[in-house]
Amino acid sequence: MKAPLGRAVKAAAAAALCLVALSLPAAADFGIYYNIDHFSAYADSKGGFPSQTFRSSDIVAPVLQVNSWDRARASDGGARYLFLGGVYGAMRAGPMIFDSRDLSLVYADQQYDNAYTSSAFVVNGSRYLAFWEGMRSRGHANGYCLVFDEEYRLRHNVTAKGLRDGSLADMHEVVLTPQMSVIFSTYFNRPFDCSPVGGPEDGLLMDSGFQEVDAETNEVLFEWHASSHFDISESYAPYSEAYGVAQDSGYDFFHINSIEKTTDGNYLISARHLSVLTLIDGRTGKPIWILGGKRNQFQDLSDGSATNFGWQHDARFLGGNQTQITMFDNHGEVTGRCGGAVCHSRGLHLEIDAEAMTARVVREYFHPQGVNSGAMGGMQTLESGNVIIGWGYNPGFVEYTGDGNPVMDIQRGKIGVDPLADMFAYRVGKHPWRGKPTWPPSAAVEAPNRTTLNATVYVSWNGATDVSSWAVLSHDDATRINNPQNLIATSPRLGFETAIFLGANHSNRYVAAAALATDGSVMGSTYVMDMETGKPVMVASGITTVHPWSLAEALRPESYETAAVAMACVVIVLLGAALILNRCSRWLSARRRAVKGRVDRAAYTKLGMED
Ligand SMILES: *[C@@H]1O[C@H](CO)[C@@H](O)[C@H](O)[C@H]1NC(C)=O
Ligand SMILES: *[C@@H]1O[C@H](CO)[C@@H](O)[C@H](O)[C@H]1NC(C)=O
Ligand SMILES: *[C@@H]1O[C@H](CO)[C@@H](O)[C@H](O)[C@H]1NC(C)=O
Ligand SMILES: *[C@@H]1O[C@H](CO)[C@@H](O)[C@H](O)[C@H]1NC(C)=O
Ligand SMILES: *[C@@H]1O[C@H](CO)[C@@H](O)[C@H](O)[C@H]1NC(C)=O
Ligand SMILES: *[C@@H]1O[C@H](CO)[C@@H](O)[C@H](O)[C@H]1NC(C)=O
Numbered sequence: 001m002k003a004p005l006g007r008a009v010k011a012a013a014a015a016a017l018c019l020v021a022l023s024l025p026a027a028a029d030f031g032i033y034y035n036i037d038h039f040s041a042y043a044d045s046k047g048g049f050p051s052q053t054f055r056s057s058d059i060v061a062p063v064l065q066v067n068s069w070d071r072a073r074a075s076d077g078g079a080r081y082l083f084l085g086g087v088y089g090a091m092r093a094g095p096m097i098f099d100s101r102d103l104s105l106v107y108a109d110q111q112y113d114n115a116y117t118s119s120a121f122v123v124n125g126s127r128y129l130a131f132w133e134g135m136r137s138r139g140h141a142n143g144y145c146l147v148f149d150e151e152y153r154l155r156h157n158v159t160a161k162g163l164r165d166g167s168l169a170d171m172h173e174v175v176l177t178p179q180m181s182v183i184f185s186t187y188f189n190r191p192f193d194c195s196p197v198g199g200p201e202d203g204l205l206m207d208s209g210f211q212e213v214d215a216e217t218n219e220v221l222f223e224w225h226a227s228s229h230f231d232i233s234e235s236y237a238p239y240s241e242a243y244g245v246a247q248d249s250g251y252d253f254f255h256i257n258s259i260e261k262t263t264d265g266n267y268l269i270s271a272r273h274l275s276v277l278t279l280i281d282g283r284t285g286k287p288i289w290i291l292g293g294k295r296n297q298f299q300d301l302s303d304g305s306a307t308n309f310g311w312q313h314d315a316r317f318l319g320g321n322q323t324q325i326t327m328f329d330n331h332g333e334v335t336g337r338c339g340g341a342v343c344h345s346r347g348l349h350l351e352i353d354a355e356a357m358t359a360r361v362v363r364e365y366f367h368p369q370g371v372n373s374g375a376m377g378g379m380q381t382l383e384s385g386n387v388i389i390g391w392g393y394n395p396g397f398v399e400y401t402g403d404g405n406p407v408m409d410i411q412r413g414k415i416g417v418d419p420l421a422d423m424f425a426y427r428v429g430k431h432p433w434r435g436k437p438t439w440p441p442s443a444a445v446e447a448p449n450r451t452t453l454n455a456t457v458y459v460s461w462n463g464a465t466d467v468s469s470w471a472v473l474s475h476d477d478a479t480r481i482n483n484p485q486n487l488i489a490t491s492p493r494l495g496f497e498t499a500i501f502l503g504a505n506h507s508n509r510y511v512a513a514a515a516l517a518t519d520g521s522v523m524g525s526t527y528v529m530d531m532e533t534g535k536p537v538m539v540a541s542g543i544t545t546v547h548p549w550s551l552a553e554a555l556r557p558e559s560y561e562t563a564a565v566a567m568a569c570v571v572i573v574l575l576g577a578a579l580i581l582n583r584c585s586r587w588l589s590a591r592r593r594a595v596k597g598r599v600d601r602a603a604y605t606k607l608g609m610e611d
Contacts, residue, residue: 029054029495030063032103039065040414048413048420051088054497055444055458060088061105061496062096067368067396067409074100074399074408075384079430081106081465084390084397085118085131086412087422094118095131099465100430103410105496107435107463109152114141114171120431121176127433128155132171132184140187140208140252141171147182147215151436152463156182156215162223163188172257173210181221183212183259183267189250190227197232197239197251204250205232210259210269224267224285226254230274234294236310237273258314262322268315270327275310277325279354289354291325298352301360306350313392314378314427318349324362325350328377328389335374335393337416345372347379347389347400365389367398368406371416378427390428393419397428437463441515441524447531452488453507455531460497461515461524467493468518472500474508478528478537481512490516510537 030052033039042063043050050063082098092110095118099106118131127150134143147156159169167188175183187208194203209225235253237243244252255272262268265282276293280286290297292307300307309329318324331344338344347365352358365379365387376392385402395413398406413423441461448454452474459470470493473486480486488511491500500513509532514525527536 029061029104029497031495033063033065036065036067039063039411043414048423049088050413054460055446055499056442056460056497057462059105059108059110059462059496060092061108062086062088062412064103065411066103067411068406069409070407071101073386073401073405075382075386075430077384078432079382079384081120081433082397082428082430083118083120083129083433084412084425084428085115086424086426087114093133093422095129097129097433097435097463097465102495106433106465107152114143116141116171117174117427119174119427119429120433123176123178123180126150127431128176129433130174130176130182132169132174134168134171136171137249140185140206142168143171145169145174145182145184147176150434151438153438156180158182158184158213158215158218160184160186160211161213161218161220165189169211170208173259175259175261176215177212177261180215181212182215183210183261185210185256185259186223186225187252187256189248192227192232192250194232194239194251197235197253199239199245199251204245206244206250206252208252208254208256210256210267212261222282224280226256226271229280229285229287230254230271230276234276235273236275236293243273258316258327260316262317263320268317268325270312270315272311272313272330275312277312277315277327279322289357291350291352291359298357298359301358305364306359306361309348311374312348313376316379316381318381323351323353325352326379326381326387328373328379328392330373330375330377330392332372333374334372335419336372338370338372343367343370343372345374345377345391347387349381349387363402363404365398365400365404367391367394367396367415368409369416375419376424376426378429380427380429382430388428388430390425391415392426393424395420395423395425397425399430433465435463435465437461437524439463441467441513441526443511443513443526443529443536445511445529445531445534447534449507450532451507451509452502452511452531454504455502455511457489457500457502457511457513457529458497459500459513459515459526462496464515464523466517467515467523469493469516470498470500471514471516471522472502472511473514474502474506474511476509478510478530481510481528 051060052063082100085095087093093112093115094110097107112133114136116132121128129148134141144159149155165188170185170187172185189204192205193201195201207225207227211220212222232253257272258270260268267280274293277291279288281288296307311330313328315327326349329346329348343366349362351360351362371394373392373394378390380388388399390397394415396411396415399408400406444458446456457472470491472489473481474488475481475486488506489500510528512526512528514522517523530537
């Protein structure tokens with residue numbers, strides 16, 4: 001919907017900005033912790049989920065701990081926004097986007113039971129937010145892959161089709177390809193002879209694999225099941241309840257947790273329970289090569305440390321030529337401090353030669369505080385060469401320079417302790433994003449005097465990336481608030497929510513706030529708030545004629561009515577001018593004739609005189 005006050009305030013707010021004294025702003029966001037003891041105490045007081053709430057929004061936002069942050073070396077550039085997903089409060093899960101410059105929350109959509117792998121993808125020059133939401137069960141899940149555009153409109157909603165037991169898309173992976181297809185992991189049960197691993201002959205296998213689905217048509221373009229290409233005895237997972245075995249659930253021998261399609265149409269996948277990365281042929285489904293695990297085909301040029309990764313996540317090719325691979329190597333199933341010993345969990349950058357069949361370690365990235373993570377985790381390499389690692393069961397994420405120096409070390413919960421359900425950092429990444437929500441900004445007020453006198457206005461705009469500052473207008477008539485002369489306060493954006501104290505200089509009944517871009521133009525505005533009740537009032541919209549007409553304004557496509565009025569004015573003025581010109585020219589020619597007559601007569605007279 002169109003915010004009622006937007007257009008009216010636009011030009012004026014910008015112009016008036018410099019004329020209005022900045023009122024004392026107060027941060028509504030809780031802020032960032034820098035002291036780990038204080039943070040841990042706060043985390044404990046919140047059941048392990050350090051979080052905050054707001055006045056103008058019902059979002060529950062994380063409260064973060066910064067252990068170290070070298071702002072100059074943490075990459076900014078285009079990839080300015082941090083993407084993560086997770087649960088907050090009472091099962092309020094969803095994707096979250098943070099501004100990496102101040103770590104403030106920019107966007108959260110917390111309507112889901114669980115949310116995983118929230119990330120941004122570019123297809124055909126447009127950016128999309130894609131993530132998984134749904135219900136979990138026994139290490140995997142059933143749900144939907146959702147794709148939203150930068151205006152937060154749901155564009156695609158896809159899930160698995162045709163799986164044996166009706167299973168839906170699993171949570172471990174969601175990839176949006178340049179062809180606008182969605183690749184996700186699948187888990188499903190099938191009867192299977194489990195005797196090779198000590199199970200019954202008429203056992204149940206929890207097979208896993210993936211589907212690639214056309215996002216437009218929901219047609220399955222390719223699907224792959226592990227049990228057709230790998231033997232269950234290749235698994236390191238014991239045949240036990242901890243690995244899926246139950247009445248209604250099979251032995252999770254493979255545990256796929258990442259899939260990446262290559263430009264030549266093959267798929268790089270990670271199998272946690274085999275400790276294997278394998279490149280799958282995009283036509284036959286056959287493994288082209290197998291790296292790690294019991295059937296490893298690569299010679300290790302790094303004394304064993306290139307192929308001894310295990311229980312790993314998030315395998316990616318780096319660059320175009322499929323020689324560089326990154327992953328998060330959990331290296332085991334233990335979570336906690338390394339206890340003085342050498343740590344094993346690492347971000348791992350390998351170089352492979354798939355012709356000579358060799359592999360070597362290019363670089364390892366360890367956690368600055370010495371922890372191992374037994375589950376989850378991810379690694380992203382940025383264009384700047386920096387990498388970001390989500391430390392899985394240790395709910396922290398760390399950005400490193402390419403040569404392995406940590407430049408940003410952040411926690412969303414306590415690390416080095418026993419894992420807490422739903423408190424983790426699975427995939428964490430930095431991406432460019434330009435959020436342009438179609439809903440208006442939102443406001444709440446605290447008005448002790450039931451007027452603007454000494455009142456505080458709280459403003460936020462979930463999803464908007466480009467808000468630079470806020471302007472507050474007030475008036476006693478709700479329908480006349482949008483006159484630029486009513487501007488009483490401005491404040492820079494101070495976080496997800498900005499609190500603006502209005503001082504004792506005004507005592508009006510109504511306020512409204514506008515979100516301003518860096519150039520001072522209005523991006524959107526709130527409903528009018530009634531200080532008497534503390535609630536928003538609905539104001540008749542269509543207030544487009546209260547500010548002076550300007551050419552720039554009229555040329556904006558939103559300003560058709562203004563433009564039409566302006567055009568009519570121009571036409572009238574032109575007609576008037578034409579009429580006047582016409583009259584003038586007639587008068588002038590009449591006058592010219594009269595003058596000529598006089599001149600002629602004079603000449604005649606003169607001639608006559610000369611004669
Ligand atoms: C996605 O599709 C499923 C199945 O039709 C539906 O239940 C779910 O509500 C959809 N999700 C959204 C966000 O619309
Ligand atoms: C990309 O854009 C072109 C031109 O608008 C269009 O023809 C094509 O179908 C688009 N591709 C996808 C995957 O949307
Ligand atoms: C592959 O790319 C990397 C850098 O991205 C480069 O160092 C390497 O030489 C390339 N290898 C081949 C075979 O082109
Ligand atoms: C608001 O302030 C005015 C001026 O100081 C005062 O007269 C009035 O009683 C106050 N009203 C409330 C509800 O506090
Ligand atoms: C408004 O606040 C100022 C101090 O901030 C205080 O001196 C004044 O009494 C307050 N006025 C009212 C009507 O509450
Ligand atoms: C209120 O008005 C006084 C006097 O005009 C001025 O000095 C002061 O800065 C104003 N305060 C605010 C918060 O605008």
